[in-house]
Amino acid sequence: MSASLLLVAVVALIVAALCRRYGLSAPLILVVVGLAIGWIPGTPEVELEPELVLFLILPPLLYSAAQESSYQAIRANRRAIGLLAIGLPLFSTVVVGLVAYWVVPGLPLAAALVLGAVVAPPDAVSAQAIGRRVGLPRRIMTLLGGESLLNDATALTAFRVALAAAVGATASVWEGLSTFAVAAVGGLLIGLAVGYAVSWLRVWLTDPPVETAIGMIVPFGTYYVAEEVHASGVIAVVVAGLLLGQRSDRLRWATRLQDEAVRRSLDALLEGFVFLLIGLQLPFLLDGLSGQSAIQVTVDALVILVATILARFVWVYPATYLPRVFSTTIRDREQYPSWRAVFVVGWAGMRGVVSLAAAFAIPLTTDDGGPFPARAEILFLTFVVVVGTLLIQGTTLPWVIRKLDITADDAARDRLAFAAAQDRASRESERRLDEMNGGLADDDPLRHQVMMLRKWVKTQRNVAWEELGRGPEVIGESPTAAGNRMRMELLQLQRSVFIAERDAGRIGDEVLRTALRQLDFAEGQMNRETE
Template identity: 75%
Template sequence: MSAPLLLVAIAAVAIAAVCRRFGLSAPLILVVVGLAVGWIPGFGDVDLDPDLVLFLILPPLLYSAAQDSSYGAIRANRRAIGLLAIGLPLASAVVIGLVAYWVVPGIPLAAALVLGAVVAPPDAVSAQAIGRRLGLPRRIMTLLGGESLLNDATALTAYRIALAAAIGTTASLTEGLVTFLAAALGGLVVGLVVGYAVSWVRTWLDDPPMETAIGIMVSFGTYFLAEEVEASGVIAVVTAGLFLGTRSIRLGYATRLQDDAVRKSIDAILEAFVFLLIGLQMPALVRGLSGESWLHIAVDAVVILAVTIGVRFVWIYPATYLPRLLSRRIREREQAPKPSWVFIVGWAGMRGVVSLAAAFAIPVTVEDGSPFPARPEILFVTFVVVVGTLLIQGTTLGWFIRFFGVAGNEDTEDRIAFAGAQDRASRESERLLDRYATEIDAEAADRDDPRRIQVAILRKWVTTQRNVAWEELGRGPETIGESPTAAGHRMRMEILKVQRAVFVAERDAGRIDDEVLRKALRQLDHAEAQADPDGA
């Protein structure tokens, strides 16, 4: 990474940290800061390298999102996700391309379709980052997450086909369809092969640091391998991520804890870097429009921005309700979503860095050596669409959610489900402890046998687990006061705090060295993690 990009990454993380501390929308503020900083005299351009985005930024973000996704939820919503992730990008590319062909002077149809494919896919980073912060219902997040995992593959494949036609290589509709299907199938195969191989290797290693290191490299290696065999790198990464996510239960606890912490940290860095990088592209794009009419290109960009937002609604309402009107089985199986929920899904179609990366990847010249037609205009319009959707839709999405009362109520449902499962798990544990107690009674005559004491301790721990799960369903401590379990938790935290302070004092006094201190702190950290599993 060059020095300017390193500085951008450092600044992006610092700004994002401040935003999170004060509950602000980091993606939107980072874009605005990038727009402002880019115009500072002497700052210089920070070029967006398409390979940096497509090979180093996109894969880990897609992989992380796939690992956090529910295969069952995606499968249950496969029709809706398919319409959003495959049908909508293709329809958007065609409609936006035709509008661009009509409004942008001198742009050939093939180049206009390239622009349509470039701005067609909503961005995985934007949808997930803003949706998580706003607390969207799980079904909406499942649809947006499933869409964002797969729509890049659809749009980028359409982009390749349109680009081939624009630069002079032949690409018929049949060839394009074959290319699309081959890329999708190839990505699926590559993702499954890599996922199975990595799962076997990680289980065989039984080495948490190396297992996590391998997990970090999976997304990059999978994407590169798929692209080398002309398959869809996006589908390959998503497939590997979903496969390994479902197999994570076979990993040790240390690996799962490390994987989760490392992925969240990488996501935070990359998301912040991406949004700041988007804003910094403005000056270079404006200079590329030398000789063009500012008023005309601005009007063109606004028109295409409006079409980009509008075509999503034109597609999404019929795609939601027509299948239910035409199929009685669907009507009986599924409850029709509220129109307000459909609106929120439509309004959450922010574009992001993938669109900019695809635009910057457009070659400067075509097959015969002449300049690529309207390339500066395509870059500028893409930037306006990306920033416009982020600022217009991103800043108002929260207001619409509050206005329509679209909020997730899964927290209570999750608590009920967890409490029920914890109750069953606790009762099964108690049956196991009963067997242990019976075996100990048959072997030991001493009532003070240490094994009996351990069984009693474990029985109390299991009971506490069940009590905590049910207590969380009741009224809060502000109305009923501190529960016995909460009091015990608080005292345990205070004990751990005192013990940490003593170990540090012992090190400072020279009675133990740093290695002993680190070992002690690791033990205390594990004890705190057990007592406070949601603390991270």
């Protein structure tokens, strides 16, 4: 199994690299590739292990998404995110569960609700990736990102309650609500405790590699501790990630750079791995349906898929507009969203690997020793919903966004805000340079350094205002861009000289690495200035 998982990771990285190179949607391509590989004769079956997803893949992905999220934006949109992350999964659980109960022959209501809870949480990884590529407005991206951070906790808690009822354990509505409350509060407290403790520890340390290593184990440790005390590991990881992301300004620059590089590399590996793993599950799931009517199972799957997609729209539109009908405060405080933006939020409801992991976590037997009702059918229906939403909604989402003309002017606002802030920062820097210069003698050599720093500060301010006036419609290279291009050529020239000196034996590898590191930082700073 370990060799098979390694092979899956290698293939996923290769496919994901090609997709990124040619601007394709990696999640969708990976699912299709997984489906194709699964039918190759002799291919070893790689069954999805729930523990692998819930303990090793989900925590770091949630943690990374939380760190890159804006706490201020989530707080400002907490009502809408709460309706999407808490209300919608519960609504989808009930709707899909009832539809499955009516459609699937012999499926008990408790088992149908298990299916509803399994397919309830959308996976916003692919939706956010598409949204970033086509330029969705930031508020929509905030809603999708905030939903993805918390909806797993709601759906997995509903899954526990429905599963307890399906296997024969007692589970009332009040018990379900108390379970969710305990899990949410426990996850919140554990996440806060871990976040503050790790933040203090990383600030106290003076070793960036160790600080980054500590950050790497935070999602796994936080999730494990929370689940051991029957709290929500998802909420704990999300809260810890949000807090540490908010306090990342206290870290050293080297730690922040390392954290970002490690996080992005791990995300690329895990996201590619899970989507390829989804596609590989089809042959295994079909084996469990032996003896079933292919027509009946296909019809059931299509009905459940349609119900899952429609349930999101049935919830999203009333949840968006009804609060504004009954509350003047909300009408005055929040901008009235267009039906087009709401439709995009509704269409961006692709399911992911969490749904499959929950389905595979369904036990084989109930408490009385009998087989779990329709477990094979639930697994297959979940697979169809996951792959169907990824391929149908995922492939059409860019077209829908363009057709509805959902564009964003966030970039222009960001440039204005950055230019204003840079102007204030530059003027404060100039004031401090005046103070430094006033305490120097006329012949002090440091006066030259002060003059150079003043020129650098002035350039920072001018670049910010210059870029503000150059929208995407402006053609041609700006003076600053031309200067950066020339600086880049000089850096490349210096890098080649250092390499040639090493190859000629005039400097050692240690000296070369030191020189390349300095040149790399200079190039990285230039790239950040031009982003």
